[in-house]
Amino acid sequence: MLASKVAILLAKRMTINQTKQIHAAILVNGLLDLESLLVQQIINSASSYSYYTSHYIKLVLNHVQNLDVFSVASTIRFYSRHCQFREAVNLYGKLQRCGLSPSTFAVSSALKACARILYRSGGISIHAQVYKYGFCNVVYVQTALVDFYSKVGNMDFARSIFNEMVEKNIVSWNSVLGGYVKSGDLTMAQSVFDEMPEKDVISWNSMVYGYARMGNIERAYALFRQMPERSSASWNAMISGYVDCGKIELARSFFEAMGQKNNVSYIILISAYSKSGDVESAEELFGKLHKKDQLVYNAMIACYAQNSWAKEALQLFNAMLRLDLQPDEMTLASAISACSQLGDLKFGSWIESFIHETGIQMDDFLATSLIDLYAKCGSIDKAHKLFHGLKKKDLVAYTAMILGCGINGRAKDAIKLFDEMMNAEINPNIVTITGILTAYSHIGMVEEAYRCFISLQKYGLAPSVDHYAIVVDLLSRAGRLEEAHGLIKSMSIQPHAGVWGALLLGCSLHNNLELGEIAATRCIELEPDSSGYLSLLANIYASSGRWDDAERLRKGVEEKGYNKLPGCSWMEEVKA
Template sequence: MISGYVECGKIELARNFFDAMPQRNNVSWITMISGYSKSGNINLARELFYQIGERDLHMYNAMITCYSRNSRPKEAIELFNQMLSLDVDIQPDEMTLASILSACSQLGDLRFGTWLESYMRKIGIEMDDHLATALMDLYAKCGSIDKAYELFHGLREKDLVAYTTMILGFGINGKPINAINLFEEMVDAHIRPNLITYTGILTAYNHAGLVEQGYRCFMSMMENGIVPSADHYAIMVDLLGRAGRLEEAYKLIKGMPILPHAEVWGALLLACKLHCNVEFGEIAAQNCFDLEPETTAYYSLLANIYADVGRWDDAKMLRKKVMEKGMAKIPGSSWVESS
């Protein structure tokens, strides 16, 4: 009954049923902790965890996973260390290590991650594909892309998660062509990309400056029944904008079936700064002001566009407006004033 409520997202009903139980077994505790994890309620998950008298490996796994999935990597590692301490002395399994590797990736902690790799060998845990993919992610995020690809190449079965991890890894390590080649290999293997995969490959096309290929890839999302998010539109606006195709970028925004967020308009504004385009720059900036009025970077970009085309009074007026609002100038921005 508890698991049914949790699966339906009715966490409060699950808790009511849990509280009414005269005796609770391990499964009920773990199900509730996992339910709070899925709903992002870390505090209630932790509160339950510390109410348990004797905690076993599965309970530690549930709480460590909760921390890791909800972007609390330090707490995940602290609890892992507590689990290994002499007072507790519980040996981890594959699930524990996958969650801790994810926490290391979030922190960019390659040192602890490599210690985990040797620790696995020490306690006799085999490096299966799931653990190898988690380790790939860590190596890629820490700049060891060759080591990540070595692990990828050694996988018994390359699934969507493995391909996506490697595509994103190539992208963030400045190897867009490698990412594109791997994406094509994935498609040839009849593995259907998801939203995260498309984020990685569109970013790769953007970094490589391959506008037409990127646009075709973007359109293929909808052909495959995948609805692009605002983040995907932001990447496309950036790709078109950097290539100087500002009108196309603007039309893409206006044709969005969802409301564009500030990053979408910000991508257009950056492109307008690059190409000294006041017309679309003013439109983009106004939308950015409306969505994030306290972000000074947008005012700075528009002021610099004005300065680039010699509209010094407009640049000075923007600076004055920011000062009147009491917003601090962001570090690195270059306000230009007339003397």
């Protein structure tokens, strides 16, 4: 009775709720052989991927007592199609743990997922199983392997599997071609392209993309014009090519000229505008796009976060959650960066618990954004713990940690990390230097800071105005006012008020009237609206007994209105 009812329902497209009820009935009545049908029905009825569907699929799979290869394989493909590659790989692992033999279908889907997330060891172990189960001569599996090794950059393996294939299809040809393009070997790519028995739009796109990416935009454009047919990807290859060689205006012209723009076209331009600091243009494009997917949101949230529009980043992140769009590691890395910029530990911690709840993979990017958040909000121990858990400590991770130690007064730890980084042969960048200078500054290690500053050129770095400001601040506080003044005079770039302000502060601390007057004059020239500099100079006059001058300046301050903002902290209170 129930079985026939289920069969009727299964023939139709069901809502998730109907599916839930049927599953309950199946379990109550012990009709386990219907479960497999049900799982496939869920997959078919879930037309889109949302937090809700993914959650429900997991729930059903966990309760399925009679798991079969068919259901699992179609679920793996479902995940792959909706870009949930980690889920796909995890499910393949589960299939094995259940003692089931994979099908060729499951193997090729899982390999595709490994290729997309560059999960090297996962793909290699699936390769081993290909031998074990005797799938070596299955074209789909061989092609998936060629694609996997091409995508992870192992062209020797990709080529040898490709050469062994008795029967090659156009996908296998395109996979090796794409691999050579990706590794930048345009000579090999061109020879594969010339050798191909037939070419499709994907083959042409790879070549256009390859030449564009290598900066040979003329050759890319020549091929683009020669193409027998063009897809959106052909246009996008040209757009990203122009972006890569810094010709954003030309990229925009191609974008405007293309007929059917897709989300990728928008993402390429949004991230290009983001990198050039043009948030308004990125916003304008984002607003024009009607059907926005997760990745478009990621690009726009990242754009806000990278350009210090932290509030806007979090607003958009919230909007994304309200629309039931699943955030991934990339979304969260940007959102946490925005929290860190605002000192919003509360929301940042909420995101961290969200990561643990939803089982999102904590990768090094995400961990680094959390390190930065915790370090800035005073939880340096938490930051340390995350830092030690990183799979690979890179420049950005070291820099975040060095800065964190620096602002928390742990200068010695910062210096230790800096040495460790140098030993690992990771070259510092401008940001790292800011961090280490801040650390030195906090414990008044003037000589070391100065030496570090002087040795900037060793790393091929040019000191920024801000670096000068830190060093001038350091020298001035230590009373080395003449040296500080000399350093400013030697600058090849224009000092800003922050640089002269640092000297002025030092002069006020050490009662140096002569240099104080020079510094104050410069500050007032550069920032006439700020009254703080006048107050500092007034203090110097007062300390030198020049009461009339001090009084004159104080009156000036009163007339201007007191612009100095009261001191405040961006940090949320941290409960001990």
